[in-house]
Amino acid sequence: MHRPVADGNQPYNTLSIRALDQSHHMHPFSNQQDIISEGGVRVITHGEGVYLWDSEGERLFDGMAGLWCVNIGYGRKELADAAARQMEELPYYNTFFRTTTPVAAELAAEIASVSPNNLDRVFYTNSGSEANDTNIRLARLYWKRLGRPERKAIISRQNAYHGSSIGSGSLTGLNFMHDIAGMPIADVHHAPAPFWWRDGRGQTLEEHCIWALDELEATIRHVGAENVAAFIGEPVQGAGGVLTPPPGYWRGVQEICRKYDILLICDEVVCGFGRTGHWFGSQTYAIEPDIITTAKGLSSGYLPIAASVFGDRLASVLMDRPGPMNHGFTYSGHPVAAAVALENIRILKRERIVERVGEETGPYFQAKLRELLDHPLVGEVRGVGLMAAVELTRDKEGRTPIEPVSSLATPVRDLCFKTGLITRGVRDSLIFSPPLVISKDEIDWLVKRLRDNLDQFIG
Ligand code: PLP
Numbered sequence: 286m287h288r289p290v291a292d293g294n295q296p297y298n299t300l301s302i303r304a305l306d307q308s309h310h311m312h313p314f315s316n317q318q319d320i321i322s323e324g325g326v327r328v329i330t331h332g333e334g335v336y337l338w339d340s341e342g343e344r345l346f347d348g349m350a351g352l353w354c355v356n357i358g359y360g361r362k363e364l365a366d367a368a369a370r371q372m373e374e375l376p377y378y379n380t381f382f383r384t385t386t387p388v389a390a391e392l393a394a395e396i397a398s399v400s401p402n403n404l405d406r407v408f409y410t411n412s413g414s415e416a417n418d419t420n421i422r423l424a425r426l427y428w429k430r431l432g433r434p435e436r437k438a439i440i441s442r443q444n445a446y447h448g449s450s451i452g453s454g455s456l457t458g459l460n461f462m463h464d465i466a467g468m469p470i471a472d473v474h475h476a477p478a479p480f481w482w483r484d485g486r487g488q489t490l491e492e493h494c495i496w497a498l499d500e501l502e503a504t505i506r507h508v509g510a511e512n513v514a515a516f517i518g519e520p521v522q523g524a525g526g527v528l529t530p531p532p533g534y535w536r537g538v539q540e541i542c543r544k545y546d547i548l549l550i551c552d553e554v555v556c557g558f559g560r561t562g563h564w565f566g567s568q569t570y571a572i573e574p575d576i577i578t579t580a581k582g583l584s585s586g587y588l589p590i591a592a593s594v595f596g597d598r599l600a601s602v603l604m605d606r607p608g609p610m611n612h613g614f615t616y617s618g619h620p621v622a623a624a625v626a627l628e629n630i631r632i633l634k635r636e637r638i639v640e641r642v643g644e645e646t647g648p649y650f651q652a653k654l655r656e657l658l659d660h661p662l663v664g665e666v667r668g669v670g671l672m673a674a675v676e677l678t679r680d681k682e683g684r685t686p687i688e689p690v691s692s693l694a695t696p697v698r699d700l701c702f703k704t705g706l707i708t709r710g711v712r713d714s715l716i717f718s719p720p721l722v723i724s725k726d727e728i729d730w731l732v733k734r735l736r737d738n739l740d741q742f743i744g
Pocket of ligand 1: 411446553555
């Protein structure tokens with residue numbers, strides 16, 4: 286068996302782990318040859334609060350909470366204990382054949398207790414991608430049961446990220462994700478979404494909002510409203526570059542969905558469980574969705590678990606009338622993952638973490654980051670709560686895109702990584718989504734480190 290060997294004072298042998306990784310591990314969203322040519326992977330070994338450590342003993346500030354998911358921060362023993370207790374009691378049983386587990390039922394009720402718009406029915410999956418695949422099924426089954434099987438089209442948006450499976454990856458509106466045969470699947474359409482900095486040059490924010498809503502309505506008309514099952518959108522587009530909606534945008538989307546009787550799905554995988562300063566982004570933007578997608582922050586990423594959550598509108602057709610739901614996963618409602626998610630939500634409640642993001646750390650984070658607007662390379666800072674993008678530019682007035690795209694953001698990101706701050710580059714922006722337990726002092730450190738690194742690229 287291959288096992289890394291302890292190396293002097295280092296508990297891990299970095300070179301040995303890298304060699305094993307290089308030989309046997311294909312990384313997601315990566316170019317394997319770039320990993321090799323750039324010196325191999327960094328080996329992350331443990332975490333505490335907002336910090337991670339690598340196998341060389343270097344400390345990293347995790348400005349992304351993993352992949353937007355470690356909401357309560359690293360190293361919470363309560364979650365490890367909850368997992369261990371459940372492992373001993375019942376490590377696994379399924380929920381397919383008229384069985385449940387206490388913890389799967391309790392978690393469903395706990396999710397219902399925090400969900401927006403009285404959504405109180407839960408269908409469990411293991412990932413956000415699976416939950417969005419589930420949403421496609423739920424929406425189509427809903428219309429089929431109502432005698433409207435032609436309503437099967439799903440309207441998504443450009444720059445959306447809804448997952449990487451064939452179904453959810455089709456909903457994703459990033460072209461590089463469709464660069465393979467058969468993608469996107471039939472009956473998925475992508476309307477333009479607001480991105481004022483890049484696409485709204487020459488428009489006020491209000492004009493840009495009206496333009497985006499007109500484009501959405503035009504897409505629906507083009508497909509034929511009578512063929513549309515649902516619209517799906519992230520309250521704030523995350524992986525697309527923390528694209529915050531202009532004021533009034535979501536009210537407009539909701540009106541359009543109601544006008545054409547289209548189901549409204551909010552993908553809350555990133556925004557959910559406190560990121561925007563409310564439990565859900567739907568609450569931050571006063572959206573009344575028919576379905577929400579949850580994952581990531583549901584368990585703070587400690588174990589894989591996700592869910593589609595819906596309310597009476599769907600339940601009255603899909604649960605309260607006869608008819609099967611021929612869909613599910615071996616690990617739907619996995620008891621150990623459910624136990625961890627349950628404890629995670631209880632901690633979020635007990636420690637008032639969501640309220641703190643809404644009232645204190647979120648506004649502070651946004652204000653501190655906006656101080657960077659005096660920097661010659663910063664064009665826009667956008668975000669809400671504890672998610673933000675710092676848009677880099679060499680032309681603050683004209684907002685001309687940097688050529689080639691990412692040629693500034695990538696080296697700044699790399700320098701941040703080298704100097705102990707994890708951020709992510711999306712086109713010309715750097716994005717942030719730290720653990721929700723971040724303190725004001727830690728926010729100060731993050732913003733100063735970013736400014737110091739940006740200074741290296743002036744001129
Ligand atoms: N939806 C959104 C908004 C996401 O950001 C992601 C992942 O980043 C997903 C869905 C997919 O979730 P997963 O990676 O768990 O499949």
